[in-house]
Every structure is written in structure tokens, then in C-alpha cells.
Amino acid sequence: MEYGLSIAQSIAELGVLTVIAGIFLYIILRNHQKQEDINTKLFQAILDQLRVGNSHVLTEEEDRVAMKIDKTINMLLQSAVTDLGASRAMVARYHNGGKDMNSISFLKFSVTNESVNIGYKPVISDFQSQFRAMLAYPIEEIDKTGGSFISNVEDVKSKDPGTYEVLKGRGLRSFYAYKLTNTSGYVIGAVVITYTTDNKMQEEPEYVRQYVDHLGSQISGLMNAKDM
Numbered sequence: 331m332e333y334g335l336s337i338a339q340s341i342a343e344l345g346v347l348t349v350i351a352g353i354f355l356y357i358i359l360r361n362h363q364k365q366e367d368i369n370t371k372l373f374q375a376i377l378d379q380l381r382v383g384n385s386h387v388l389t390e391e392e393d394r395v396a397m398k399i400d401k402t403i404n405m406l407l408q409s410a411v412t413d414l415g416a417s418r419a420m421v422a423r424y425h426n427g428g429k430d431m432n433s434i435s436f437l438k439f440s441v442t443n444e445s446v447n448i449g450y451k452p453v454i455s456d457f458q459s460q461f462r463a464m465l466a467y468p469i470e471e472i473d474k475t476g477g478s479f480i481s482n483v484e485d486v487k488s489k490d491p492g493t494y495e496v497l498k499g500r501g502l503r504s505f506y507a508y509k510l511t512n513t514s515g516y517v518i519g520a521v522v523i524t525y526t527t528d529n530k531m532q533e534e535p536e537y538v539r540q541y542v543d544h545l546g547s548q549i550s551g552l553m554n555a556k557d558m
Contacts, residue, residue, distance in 0.1 A: 399552045407445035416523045418446040423519035437462045467493040477508040481531045504531040508546035521546045
């Protein structure tokens with residue numbers, strides 16, 4: 331009521347055109363402020379992306395160590411494919427994939443190492459900067475228990491249809507992912523073994539568990555090494 335009276339009083343004192351002009355000016359200024367807020371958030375998001383891309387340049391010694399670690403990891407994965415008769419073995423590492431408008435980090439992962447059995451096409455290029463939510467069920471299990479043992483992907487269908495469609499779409503029958511950790515015990519990724527046919531995960535589950543758990547510990551140690 332008071333707001334209506336103040337407008338009427340303004341019209342009486344200043345005239346209709348003056349009041350209308352004032353209202354339009356207020357609306358323009360308010361919209362301008364909103365746009366400035368949006369621009370500020372966009373600018374901050376760009377800065378965050380630049381910070382993420384500002385990576386450390388390896389020294390010659392760091393590059394030598396990194397290459398040796400990478401080579402050793404690949405050898406371990408190839409041995410796992412052979413020993414377990416797996417379709418493929420991979421290392422997936424967690425990383426920050428930038429931030430949203432509220433400066434909340436995107437949770438992503440990338441496959442950095444892969445070994446495949448004869449007749450299987452590598453998928454490493456398909457799994458770069460993927461949202462972890464794409465494989466929500468196994469990633470949640472890894473965080474809770476250290477590993478996600480799926481001997482039959484059909485068992486996941488009712489638990490997480492999204493994960494089921496991803497695994498089934500890749501023709502997978504069995505899938506085991508075991509945690510990779512830093513020196514503080516924080517999960518930083520996973521070593522993954524997959525099968526597309528009848529396999530040891532179904533025939534000798536404990537053997538596969540023990541093998542992959544040990545493999546995960548070996549790779550974690552390598553990823554945390556400062557020298558080799």
C-alpha cells in the first residue's frame with residue numbers, strides 16, 4: 331500500500347513521464363548489475379581453467395623417472411593380461427576437471443595406461459577426462475571397500491542402470507577395479523581388469539582378487555616413487 335502511495339505521490343510531484351523514465355533507468359541499472367555479476371563469474375571460471383592448465387614442467391631427471399615408472403606400469407599390466415587371461419588391463423587416474431560457476435571442482439578420471447589381449451582394440455583414447463559419475467557404482471564401491479568386483483555385469487543392472495549400460499555397451503562380461511592410493515592412503519585412481527567372455531573372475535574369483543589387489547599395491551608404490 332505504501333509503495334503504491336509513493337508512486338502516486340511521485341507522479342503528482344514529478345509528472346508521469348519523469349516517473350516512467352526513472353523506472354526504466356532503475357530496470358536498466360539492475361540488469362546491468364546482474365550482467366556484471368555473470369561476467370565476474372565467467373571471468374573467474376576462465377582463471378580457474380588457466381590455473382588448472384598451468385602444469386609443472388618436468389626437469390630432465392623427473393622426465394627420466396616418469397618414463398621409467400610408466401614403462402614398468404605397462405609391463406605389469408601386460409603381465410596381468412597374460413596371467414589372468416583378461417581382455418584388457420588399465421590404470422585410471424582421478425583428477426580435477428575444472429570448476430563450475432560456483433567454483434566447485436568437477437570430479438573426473440582418465441585412463442593413462444592400458445594393455446590389451448590379442449584381438450582387442452585399445453580404448454584409452456575413449457576414456458579421457460570422463461566424469462566419474464559415468465561409473466558411479468564401481469567408483470563408490472572403491473571408495474567404500476577398496477575395490478569393485480563385478481563377476482557378471484547383469485548384477486549391476488538393478489543397482490546402477492547407468493554403469494550397466496556403459497559396461498554392457500562395451501561388451502563386458504566381468505569387471506574388477508582395485509584402488510590406487512597416495513602415501514596418505516587417499517584413493518587417487520584404480521587398476522582395472524575386464525573380460526568379455528567366460529573368465530577366471532567367474533572360475534577363480536579369489537585368485538583374481540589377490541592378484542589384482544597386489545597389482546594395485548605395486549602400481550600405487552610406483553606412482554608415489556620419487557626415484558627409480
